[in-house]
Amino acid sequence: MVEDPIPLPNASMEVSYQNPIEAATIPVQIAVAEPVATPNPPPCLHENKFLVSVEVCLKPSSTARLEDVQRAVERMLENRSMSYADGLVLIPADDLFLVDNVQRICICDTEEWVKNNDVLLFWQVKPVVHTFQLIEEGPCEDLCADGQPASFNEWILPAKEFDGLWESLIYESGLKQRLLRYAASALLFTQKGVNPNLVSWNRIILLHGPPGTGKTSLCKALAQKLSIRCNSRYPHCQLIEVNAHSLFSKWFSESGKLVAKLFQKIQEMVEEDGNLVFVLIDEVESLAAARKAALSGSEPSDSIRVVNALLTQMDKLKSAPNVIILTTSNITTAIDVAFVDRADIKAYVGPPTLHVRYEILRSCVEELISKGIISSFQGCDGLSIPSFSSLKEKLSESEVHDTNTVPWFCKQLIEAAKGCEGLSGRSLRKLPFLAHAALADPYSHDPSNFLCTMIETAKREKSEQPE
Numbered sequence: 001m002v003e004d005p006i007p008l009p010n011a012s013m014e015v016s017y018q019n020p021i022e023a024a025t026i027p028v029q030i031a032v033a034e035p036v037a038t039p040n041p042p043p044c045l046h047e048n049k050f051l052v053s054v055e056v057c058l059k060p061s062s063t064a065r066l067e068d069v070q071r072a073v074e075r076m077l078e079n080r081s082m083s084y085a086d087g088l089v090l091i092p093a094d095d096l097f098l099v100d101n102v103q104r105i106c107i108c109d110t111e112e113w114v115k116n117n118d119v120l121l122f123w124q125v126k127p128v129v130h131t132f133q134l135i136e137e138g139p140c141e142d143l144c145a146d147g148q149p150a151s152f153n154e155w156i157l158p159a160k161e162f163d164g165l166w167e168s169l170i171y172e173s174g175l176k177q178r179l180l181r182y183a184a185s186a187l188l189f190t191q192k193g194v195n196p197n198l199v200s201w202n203r204i205i206l207l208h209g210p211p212g213t214g215k216t217s218l219c220k221a222l223a224q225k226l227s228i229r230c231n232s233r234y235p236h237c238q239l240i241e242v243n244a245h246s247l248f249s250k251w252f253s254e255s256g257k258l259v260a261k262l263f264q265k266i267q268e269m270v271e272e273d274g275n276l277v278f279v280l281i282d283e284v285e286s287l288a289a290a291r292k293a294a295l296s297g298s299e300p301s302d303s304i305r306v307v308n309a310l311l312t313q314m315d316k317l318k319s320a321p322n323v324i325i326l327t328t329s330n331i332t333t334a335i336d337v338a339f340v341d342r343a344d345i346k347a348y349v350g351p352p353t354l355h356v357r358y359e360i361l362r363s364c365v366e367e368l369i370s371k372g373i374i375s376s377f378q379g380c381d382g383l384s385i386p387s388f389s390s391l392k393e394k395l396s397e398s399e400v401h402d403t404n405t406v407p408w409f410c411k412q413l414i415e416a417a418k419g420c421e422g423l424s425g426r427s428l429r430k431l432p433f434l435a436h437a438a439l440a441d442p443y444s445h446d447p448s449n450f451l452c453t454m455i456e457t458a459k460r461e462k463s464e465q466p467e
């Protein structure tokens with residue numbers, strides 16, 4: 001049995017995704033922690049096989065033990081000479097135990113090191129099976145009697161609410177895989193008791209960049225992924241989402257108490273050995289704003305104490321092996337310097353590139369086709385529209401428009417994606433809805449008309465953007 005796959009650390013901790021680079025080629029599923037020196041190292045193997053993550057989601061009604069399902073899936077995979085590519089694996093109808101207990105089996109992350117839509121053959125692969133059952137309860141909110149916004153929300157992971165979030169977030173440059181590797185390396189170092197005086201690392205991640213680029217969602221999705229991938233070591237995972245802004249919008253004397261209350265709760269959680277706790281602090285720039293206001297005298301000096309209390313509490317948490325602090329900010333320059341220093345992974349999440357814009361719109365259109373809002377395109381293979389990389393494989397970008405080998409609907413989708421330059425991922429995900437609302441006949445199902453309207457809507461949205 002292979003241990004939980006532990007990703008490798010990358011040589012550099014500062015990552016910028018403004019100018020996307022080629023995705024790193026190491027798989028996430030790596031068992032041995034050898035440091036990597038180059039950004040594009042060759043794929044790592046375990047016993048000369050690629051370690052491939054297979055995620056198995058149990059039915060909500062299942063009462064089977066995770067280990068039993070894991071073994072049943074491993075046996076099923078051993079007995080099948082199948083190829084491995086990202087996507088769902090059919091559950092054999094004659095395997096009643098799996099049929100009764102399993103909702104879906106999904107192969108993950110192979111595209112990171114298999115290029116050109118290739119597949120891996122069964123003899124090249126060592127599957128690493130992760131079984132989990134989604135928690136159906138929603139977030140548990142911190143209740144505020146005074147009608148102020150809650151200062152934190154708590155989820156038990158893996159939560160139903162975040163199911164599919166990781167897959168829905170599209171970045172060009174291997175950002176997701178790197179974050180997964182960084183986080184897993186941080187956990188491994190702590191687990192193995194690496195001396196922090198000799199090798200220094202924190203478990204603090206900072207994602208910064210323009211609004212609507214998916215930073216908060218990515219933090220939540222990362223926590224969800226890690227809760228699935230690390231569940232044999234940490235069977236209980238929680239995510240605490242702190243609204244830094246709400247901490248400072250209250251009376252400052254109250255803020256101090258809130259910070260203390262919050263961290264006392266987190267401290268209690270991390271004291272349990274099997275717990276893995278993620279603390280998400282959104283809008284972390286408000287820490288800097290509070291400090292600055294205090295220095296200029298426009299806010300009570302209490303605010304300095306609150307910021308300092310927060311930083312001290314974060315330092316205290318550093319000694320706990322089972323906590324990861326995820327933070328986001330829209331403005332890098334305004335982030336508290338003391339805070340930036342503490343984060344050891346600082347990743348810039350930039351606006352979506354053409355490739356990413358096409359992929360976001362493609363996933364939206366496929367969803368509308370699958371739900372019968374628009375009909376599928378003539379000449380399109382079922383529900384799926386060709387991916388941007390499969391189009392680019394055939395042709396150089398300049399040729400995409402001048403050839404008959406690219407289907408007309410892909411050309412239109414590329415045009416829409418080009419027209420969306422400057423829109424955030426959040427605006428892109430809204431665009432198909434706005435386009436539909438702008439149709440003269442919302443029940444026409446005509447896909448060509450829909451794409452034309454989407455191009456027009458993109459133009460309108462861009463013209464209405466604030467300078």
Ligand SMILES: Nc1ncnc2c1ncn2[C@@H]1O[C@H](COP(=O)(O)OP(=O)(O)OP(=O)(O)O)[C@@H](O)[C@H]1O
Binds near residue numbers: 171213429
């Ligand atoms: N790269 C992306 N791929 C797919 N969807 C995206 C992407 N970027 C943003 N989105 C969509 O936008 C939504 C909003 O993103 P989110 O709130 O996480 O962004 P943010 O960067 O934290 O924004 P803000 O800083 O304004 O809070 C996401 O849930 C997702 O649907």
